[in-house]
Amino acid sequence: MKKCKIFSAVLTLILSLSSLSGCEKNQNLDKLLNKDDPVTIQIWHYYNGVQQTSFDAMVDEFNNTVGLEKGIIVEASTKNSISELSKSIISSAKKEPGADELPNIFETYxxxxxxxxxxxxxxxxxxxxxxxxxxxxxxxxxxxxKFSGDNSLKIFPTAKSTEIMMLNLTDWQKFADATGATFDDLKTLEGVAETAEKYYNYTDALTPDIENDGKAFYGRDSMANYMSIGAKQLGGEFFPKDENNQTYLNLNKDVVKKLWDNYYIPYIKGYYASESRYRSDDVKIGSIIALVCSTTGASYYPKEVTINDDYSYPIENVVLPAPQFEGCDPYIVQQGAGMSVIKSNEKLEYASSVFLKWFTDSERNIEFSINSGYLPVKKEANNFEKISEINSDSEKSVNDATMNAIKIAIDEINSCTLYTSMPFEKSAETRDILSDSIQNVATEDYKEISQRIKNGEKRDKVLEEYTSDEYFENWFENFSETLKQTMNEK
Incomplete structure (x- = not known):
């Protein structure tokens, strides 16, 4: 008993000293700041609309409270898009002619x-x-x-998102009543493909006098996510790192074939579609009824379907978890920019960290994040009851679709493993290849197949050419070679 008391006392002392050490660390750094001689921190971001309004309001709040007390003035400006922001940062870092001075903080992927x-x-x-x-x-x-491999923290999380499935419940219900389809059928990607085939046949049968006019069921916004998350689920991550933190290409043909079979094959058969810039637009024009998108896309899901100028009808929606490959460990995509700080001096870097710490306070971060379907970054903030409470108290509460998306996303985060590819020298280029490799050939082949059927060829006979193992092998060889060449480019 005496030994237990001694151990307990020692543990309490250690924890107390650790806490004091953290407090002393902040107090010592606070001495760098002077409220009578404030330091100015420049931030570049790409927020627009509601997000920009919300962020600007929070910057004003910081400047009038913590900033005023400590001697920090934050000035924020938008670069309108992530691509423009990225170009501006790189241009400024390389001191290219006409480039602006670098900010202290910038939003970044x-x-x-x-x-x-x-x-x-x-x-x-x-x-x-x-x-x-x-x-x-x-x-x-x-x-x-901590992508650099030395445990240093180079990107600070501010707001994140993941993927969810959204469904046109109005048209789904008609289909479900006729076929017995259930939401459980949409839990796996294999189930989605099977359901999409049923939907095509169901809609084709609605017009028995017209052959092969079935409708597509499903689409997704990010093919790069499908490829990378799918490969991770299937045990064949495309770009893992070795023991020296070096990225290498890992191409498993069986994994890629599974990805091919569950997207390219149903796509060329007319079960999937990708006609507009975003799949929510495809839902709006009646091209599909189900999609996978970012939580941030939930607010754009349409409330009606417009077939033509003379015919439209209202729809309800439902949010479901993003489907996984059957029998695999559940992974979901982790996405959303964070903020990085330009190396300068301890005073400016610390002042930047004070703002980031303040900005990601749980309640404040929830209020900022949910306005656009983003997720807060602290563990305690990923609690839907807490999020709902803050949303109901807010002057500008978000719509039901966004809140439903956030609820499903929180459930996903708490039950799945988050995954994102770590950056490497050719990560942007290889992501483009993953994004385009299957989608581009699927789009072109579907057009070609449709034209051949329209010209009188038998659908099943035409599809045999495109669904053969030989056709996949030829595509895979080109896909593999393109990735290898890109990885080896200097």
Whole structure:
């Protein structure tokens, strides 16, 4: 008993000293700041609309409270899009003619952060946060920012998203009543493909006098996500890292064939579609009734289907978890930009970290994130009851579709493993290849197949050519060679 009491006392002392160490660390850094001689922190972001309004309001709040107290003035400006922001940051970092001075903080995805870090220009934010503070954030979000392999924190999480499935419930119900289809059929990607075939046959049968006019059921917004998350689920991650933190290409033909069979094959048969820029637009024009999109896309899901100028009808929607490959460990995509800090001096870097810490306070971060379907970044904030409470108290509560998307996303985060590809020198180029490789050939082949059938050829006979193993082998050889060449480019 005496030994237990001694151990308990020692443990309490250690924890107390650890806590004091964190407090002393912040207090010592606070001495760098002077409220009578404030430091100005420039932020570049790509927020627009509701997000920009919300962010600007929070910057004003910071400047009038913590910033005023500590001597920090934050000035924020938008670059309108992530591509424009990325180009501007890289141009400024390389001091190209006409480029602006670098900001202190910039919003970024890992590919751009990787480029700036290779120039030796990113600050390690871990020195400005205690271990306890870091542990408050979702582990995978923090790990994404530690891409350099030396445990330094180069991207700080601010708002994240993942993928969900959305369904036109109005048209689904008619189909389900006629065929017995259920939501359980949509839990796996194999189930989605089978359901899409049933939907095509069901809609084709509605007009018995017209052959082969069945409708597509499903589409998805990000093919790069389908490829990378699918490969991870199937045990064949495309770009893993070795023990030296070096990325290498891992091409498993069986894994790629599974990806092919569950997207290309149903697509060329007319079961899937991708006609507009976003799949929510395809739902709006009646081309599909189910899609996988980012949680941020939930607010854009249409409330009616417009077939033509003379005919439209209202629809209800339902949000479901993103489907997984059957029998595999559940992975979901982790996406959304974070913020990086340009390496400068301790005063500016610390002032930047003070703002980031304030901005990601749980309640504040929830209020900012959910306005656009993003997810908060702290563990305690990923609680739907807490999110609902804050949303109901907000002057501008978000719509039901967005809240339903957030609820499903929170459930996914708590039951699946988050995954994102770590950046490497050719990560942007290889992501483009993953995005286009199956989709482009599927789109072109579907057009060609449709024309041949229209010209009088038998549908089954035409499809035999495109669904053969030989056809896949030829495509895979080209896909493989393109990735290898890209990885080896200097």
């Amino acid at each position: 890992s590919e751009t952060a990787f480029v700036i870090d290779n120039l030796g220009m990113l600050a390690d934010l871990s020195k400005y946060f205690t271990e306890d503070e870091i542990n408050e954030y979702v582990d995978e979000y923090i790990n994404e920012g």
